[in-house]
Amino acid sequence: MGKKPNLFNTRATAATLLVKVINQKRSLTAVLPQAVAPLSDQDSAFVQTLCYTTLRWFPKLSYLIQLLLTRPLRTQDKDIYCLLLLGLCQLIDLATPVHAALSETVSAAQALKKSWAKGLINGVLRNYLRNEDSLKKQITYHQEAYTAHPKWLLQTIQQYWPNHWQQIITANNTHPPLSLRVNSLEGTKEHYLRELESYCIEAQILPYTHQGITLTKPYSVAALPGFHQGKVSVQDGAGQQAAILLDVQSNQRILDACAAPGGKTCHILELNPTANLVALDIDQIRLSRIQENLTRLQLKANLILGDATDPHTWWDGILFDRILLDAPCTSSGVIRRHPDIKVLRQKEDIHRLAVLQERILNALWSLLAPGGLLLYCTCSIFPPENDEQILKFLISHSDAKISSFTVPWGIPQKIGQQLLTGTENFDGFYYARLEKCK
Template identity: 45%
Template sequence: MSNSTEQIQQLRSSKHLRADAAKLLHQILDQGKSARECLPIAQQPYLDKDKAWLQEMVYGVLRQLPTLQYWLRKLLDKPLKNKYKVVEHLIMLGLYQIAFSRVSTHAAVSETVEATRVLKAEPLKGLVNAILRNFIRQKLNETPIGDEQIESGLPKWLYKQIQQAYPLQLAELSQAMHSRPPIWLRVNQQKMSVGQFSEFLTAQNQEFTLSEEHPDAIILAKSQDITQLPGFDQGWFAVQDGAAQLAARYLQAEKNERILDCCAAPGGKTCHILELQPNLKECIALDVDPLRLIRVQENLDRLELSAKLVSANATDIASWWDGQQFDRILLDAPCSATGVIRRHPDIKWLRKSTDIDTLVALQQTILQAMWSVLKPGGTLLYATCSILPDENRNQISRFLAQQTDASLLPIIEGETISQPGRQILPGETQMDGFYYARLLKS
């Protein structure tokens, strides 16, 4: 990067960073865009440290949103509208910085106020200044709110569902869902062992731990640029949470089998299946989104693995199936993603309670379709990154009751038709929330 380009980026950073954070929050909360969609675009003009700051602040506001909204309602006489709506998000950013970040109070106030100029909201400069100073003077962040739902950081509908499903773990779960997740790596066993890769990390003074349940995993102690770790370009490892790493292990693919990974993008599980069993007859990665399959191919290429990629609607079997049944199918079903909120806090505010019934119906349809292309004697592994029973245990219980040629192939001890599968909750041995159930076709 040239000095002039870097100077331009630094100049933009100081002038626009908080304004861009407010715009991002406006896009996510008011326009329903996902952070995956709009964050990379907003980060593009910035240096790496400011890209990280932008994500940290936006995610921080999303994690603490109910509390920040509560404070805002106490400090703002009436909601801002139209072109000034974005200023509410700017104010919440300032409140977050004062209450939850290490930014000095003076800097949080002055720089938040200054950002009104960039947002073309200079008439509200005095209002923003007064609100932030009133917040400091009233010490609202030191005053208990007294509302468990607000303090949980969850929207009302999700709070109620978790309260009903996990009444004894509600506080622990809400805390885990708002913690910062560790970085899990999956060592490519076709390239090297975990022991060998550990030696490379140790030589770089990298801190990490291993996991007894995950023979391919390394858990990094600190967040960092993964591409700078040894062996990234050579395909020595991939980034994949511990819960997701269980999929290939539970599937138990064997030599000369025909495997289908349904809803495969971005391809982490496909790659892991191939790493564990390179001598398959065929491995098909199926996904409805052709753009997301590009990411699957990129991951396969970097790890030097090969699979057949198919872009089609899984339920429209005639459009993609060749009539040959599969020995094993991994169905990573579309879901609410409530198990990965700690990684993607925007999920809480993009999902609505009405979405769950729609997702459950879609899961049922895909499950029935996948069952029809599975061989007698074959195995289907159902997976979601959800913690909601309707998408998981209730879904599989209903399928087992209705499908006479389906039986439960237990993953853990104590599984029954009424309580099938393994539900992993966020934070459990450092993993994301995930659900697995394994079914055998007679």
């Protein structure tokens, strides 16, 4: 593109962000903060809504554009393609008034210095409105568009979860709840619920969690009572299981590998203030996010920049009593929170990430003390990243055995427990616990 858009045109800003995600394959969470920084809170929220919703329904919206365009756009006009996505998203999924959706999206072309596209955008969006019923009918015959999932992802979910795939697809396309973890060092979830009530913020207890609550309606995190003072953190109910299952005892030495952004790190320390915790991550920017969370919650950990597959470059030689490995994965269980996964992931990523997980598991196992526990978890719903991975590990490590646990949530696997996206309104997560033989 070369030319910087008018940052105060929200749709132009959203379009440039979508180009970075769809065409440059960058994650939305990585590119969003800087783009919305100059905007007002209201405009920032609107840009986020536009981007997240467009990516959530991308397979459907892109199919409609195929039907509506008489000829493909030029390679250098990816931003105009994204404006068309945004325009359809406003009309179909955001219930934006027709006049606003058309006029403001057309105006965004001007902000992108592409006035020639104003007529094209106006024509395509009006063509959709004229033929809305027939186009929606065509969607029902196109599986990718109808389910809003790329073909490989839909088929993989159907393959592994033939009796649950429709539930998973529906959950993936649903706006996720805002779930919180109350800091147990600051008070109980019941006390915080009463505090929310005094602010007229509706919430309820999150099942199967020690300190979890869910807000009935979306709310600005920064405006939550006591957030900046460390009373509460954002964390899905599935993620809140890790610190419990790790079963940390007083004064134990803990490794939280692949720790960023630090939600589980902080939860472990809230439950076990005496723990000697090392938080490891390979990315300096992500490591700084852990420190921000620790500072806000007034907690302390030893942060290390390092590669989990190569411990000899950062490990001090002292064994750990507990290791939490929240392994890199396809993130197939958190698509509702990160809909850009539909654009960024490909089927071959399952094998590629499973290979990386195996390398990390093998490397970290040697750092665990005899009698110690390693908790393996992913935010994936695909068995090659989960119980198949752990089964392979057990076969090749005679000093490892399953440390079983009983929980009231999820689906028991050959090894470990699987939560499917949307169950109990949780994200999709897998947990398995291993003990090192003495």
